[in-house]
Amino acid sequence: MRSANPMAILLLIAITATAAAAATPTATKYVNHTVGGATGWFFNSTSNSSFTNYSSWAATQTFNLGDYLIFNTSTNQTVIETYNQTTYRSCSMDDALDDDTFEYGGGSNAFGDSQVIAVPLTLKGLTYYFSGAGDGVQCQRGMAFEIQVNQGLGLPPVLRQPPPPPYTAPPPGSESAETPPGTVAETPPKGNGAVRNGANVREGLFGFLALLLLVRL
Numbered sequence: 486m487r488s489a490n491p492m493a494i495l496l497l498i499a500i501t502a503t504a505a506a507a508a509t510p511t512a513t514k515y516v517n518h519t520v521g522g523a524t525g526w527f528f529n530s531t532s533n534s535s536f537t538n539y540s541s542w543a544a545t546q547t548f549n550l551g552d553y554l555i556f557n558t559s560t561n562q563t564v565i566e567t568y569n570q571t572t573y574r575s576c577s578m579d580d581a582l583d584d585d586t587f588e589y590g591g592g593s594n595a596f597g598d599s600q601v602i603a604v605p606l607t608l609k610g611l612t613y614y615f616s617g618a619g620d621g622v623q624c625q626r627g628m629a630f631e632i633q634v635n636q637g638l639g640l641p642p643v644l645r646q647p648p649p650p651p652y653t654a655p656p657p658g659s660e661s662a663e664t665p666p667g668t669v670a671e672t673p674p675k676g677n678g679a680v681r682n683g684a685n686v687r688e689g690l691f692g693f694l695a696l697l698l699l700v701r702l
């Protein structure tokens with residue numbers, strides 16, 4: 486039995502690696518991806534379905550670290566980001582872990598108000614998105630998609646800020662012990678560049694993000 490030629494094996498590995506690298510377009514700038522294109526992120530309550538196929542839209546895009554997803558939507562929908570495939574498939578945050586699922590735009594009590602939600606891509610790999618409105622019905626009826634985030638240019642400095650220091654409780658008897666101070670980071674870092682707080686609603690970033698987006702457009 487003949488043994489494999491080591492040089493042939495190395496050549497095959499090199500060709501495979503080159504082909505894999507060529508399959509992912511080289512990023513030259515950061516991109517703002519408007520989810521759903523001109524349709525936006527909306528659910529049609531009359532037909533009980535999403536206004537467009539978001540998975541098909543995602544398949545036409547190339548996503549890299551530092552890019553943003555722009556959700557042109559209303560308070561009738563929410564945006565849930567998760568790295569947990571089980572959470573994504575269940576269309577529910579009920580069993581999500583503390584550090585892998587986050588909700589945007591879920592803090593408003595108004596109904597039908599327009600809003601723009603900007604979500605930075607800060608972790609490589611598979612990332613899932615869905616609307617949690619309607620107790621999961623919107624997600625089940627098409628308001629969901631997954632993306633593959635590539636390295637691209639890497640995270641820009643604004644998304645590589647260190648997390649705020651952890652809160653330390655004051656000693657017993659201190660007057661400030663009754664109300665721990667809150668700390669809000671404009672761009673919370675996680676993973677290979679950003680850390681986020683569990684399945685919490687993140688608000689208060691839109692003024693900063695709007696300014697950043699204007700600079701990038």
